[in-house]
Amino acid sequence: MIPAKFDYIKASSVSEAVDLLDKHGFDAKILSGGHSLIPAMKLRLNRPEVLIDISGISGMDSITEEGGEIVIGANCTHHDIATSKLVNDDLNILAQTAKAIGDIQVRNRGTLGGSLAHADPAADYPATVLACDATVVAEGKKGQRSIPISDFFQGIFTTALEDDEIITSIRFPKVKNGNYQKFFQSASRFAVVGVAVVKSGNEVKVGITGVADTPYRAKGVENAYNGSADAADHAVDNVEVMSDHFADVEYRSHLAKVMTKRALEA
Amino acid sequence: MQITLTVNGKQYSNDIEPRMSLTQYLREVLDLTGTHVGCDTSGCGACTVSLNGAAVKSCTLLAVQADGGELTTIEGMANGNEMHPIQKAFKEHHGLQCGFCTPGMVMTAANILKDNPNPSEEEIRHGLEGNFCRCTGYHNIVKSIQHAAEEINN
Numbered sequence: 001m002i003p004a005k006f007d008y009i010k011a012s013s014v015s016e017a018v019d020l021l022d023k024h025g026f027d028a029k030i031l032s033g034g035h036s037l038i039p040a041m042k043l044r045l046n047r048p049e050v051l052i053d054i055s056g057i058s059g060m061d062s063i064t065e066e067g068g069e070i071v072i073g074a075n076c077t078h079h080d081i082a083t084s085k086l087v088n089d090d091l092n093i094l095a096q097t098a099k100a101i102g103d104i105q106v107r108n109r110g111t112l113g114g115s116l117a118h119a120d121p122a123a124d125y126p127a128t129v130l131a132c133d134a135t136v137v138a139e140g141k142k143g144q145r146s147i148p149i150s151d152f153f154q155g156i157f158t159t160a161l162e163d164d165e166i167i168t169s170i171r172f173p174k175v176k177n178g179n180y181q182k183f184f185q186s187a188s189r190f191a192v193v194g195v196a197v198v199k200s201g202n203e204v205k206v207g208i209t210g211v212a213d214t215p216y217r218a219k220g221v222e223n224a225y226n227g228s229a230d231a232a233d234h235a236v237d238n239v240e241v242m243s244d245h246f247a248d249v250e251y252r253s254h255l256a257k258v259m260t261k262r263a264l265e266a
Numbered sequence: 267m268q269i270t271l272t273v274n275g276k277q278y279s280n281d282i283e284p285r286m287s288l289t290q291y292l293r294e295v296l297d298l299t300g301t302h303v304g305c306d307t308s309g310c311g312a313c314t315v316s317l318n319g320a321a322v323k324s325c326t327l328l329a330v331q332a333d334g335g336e337l338t339t340i341e342g343m344a345n346g347n348e349m350h351p352i353q354k355a356f357k358e359h360h361g362l363q364c365g366f367c368t369p370g371m372v373m374t375a376a377n378i379l380k381d382n383p384n385p386s387e388e389e390i391r392h393g394l395e396g397n398f399c400r401c402t403g404y405h406n407i408v409k410s411i412q413h414a415a416e417e418i419n420n
Binding site: 002007008010031034035038039042043051055104105108109188 | 284323331393
């Protein structure tokens with residue numbers, strides 16, 4: 001399988017990439033790890049005329065602590081995140097999530113920024129970034145802005161990013177007590193259901209992916225939680241649950257409750 | 267587009283189309299046909315090679331993305347006529363049946379052992395989740411990697 005023809009440009013800075021994106025508009029796509037984009041291009045589901053490779057931009061692959069937050073460059077791979085001491089120590093739920101993605105080869109290439117921008121409804125990170133209340137930092141022609149994660153995911157493969165914007169980093173508060181539970185699709189290793197739970201005191205924040213066309217915070221669980229994992233029964237309250245040949249509505253709803261319960265009990 | 271990269275210690279420079287995959291480049295331009303095309307959709311791992319020390323699925327990489335990089339393919343594992351310990355272990359412990367998945371298995375095994383020189387059986391199985399053996403010969407593949415680890419560590 002061979003993609004349709006395109007021009008390839010390797011950007012050396014964020015501003016260069018933004019200018020190129022602005023110039024080529026809808027015909028251009030950003031390439032980072034490429035592990036969602038290239039398969040889509042090979043199947044010709046996506047036919048960009050210009051690929052802007054941002055993988056070589058310096059400073060976009062670091063993991064640092066700034067003002068009590070963990071700041072992860074958009075080009076950090078799942079492997080970088082899974083093996084970072086800082087992430088394992090202070091944001092362990094994100095390391096758990098990164099380790100659950102794909103396989104060694106995929107984790108060596110796929111990136112956090114790429115996964116979020118792609119917004120696959122079965123991706124793992126969305127559950128965790130929602131539960132952590134992370135902030136997406138994006139840069140476009142108008143400059144840099146911070147997008148609260150609660151505003152970021154807008155639908156299937158749809159985010160709050162403008163056409164000329166690129167994710168440059170993601171900021172996370174430190175999380176002491178978090179757990180990610182995933183029911184793997186047995187062939188693709190995507191999440192049929194993924195549930196991230198962040199606990200602090202008697203409060204929980206619950207992010208769920210794979211269940212609806214947009215990942216969501218399970219407010220029903222959060223409001224019902226009083227220390228008992230029975231709150232998991234509310235995992236799909238007011239949610240339009242997806243159905244496919246791997247999991248119909250009833251089964252997927254059941255899985256969401258079971259995974260939520262496990263994450264709450266962990 | 268011009269790319270320059272090092273494959274198995276030798277430098278190559280070629281003018282290629284941006285849409286050429288790294289698998290295609292290795293097989294069709296460099297004639298290194300040990301890297302196999304299985305599913306061609308990053309599921310099966312038959313096309314696994316090492317790029318800058320990390321196992322990658324070359325079917326899901328454009329050759330232009332590897333520009334400036336250092337690659338090792340299955341052809342670069344042996345030292346002359348002496349097989350790499352992983353290759354030797356696969357031979358001695360019947361780690362292959364039809365052999366189609368073997369280059370990818372060996373390249374992934376190298377990444378597993380680089381990150382974790384003493385993996386448990388479970389860690390090896392987990393590490394191989396991106397590589398399919400349609401002969402279903404996983405037991406001996408895992409056994410081979412365990413023996414390779416012992417050989418390398420001794």
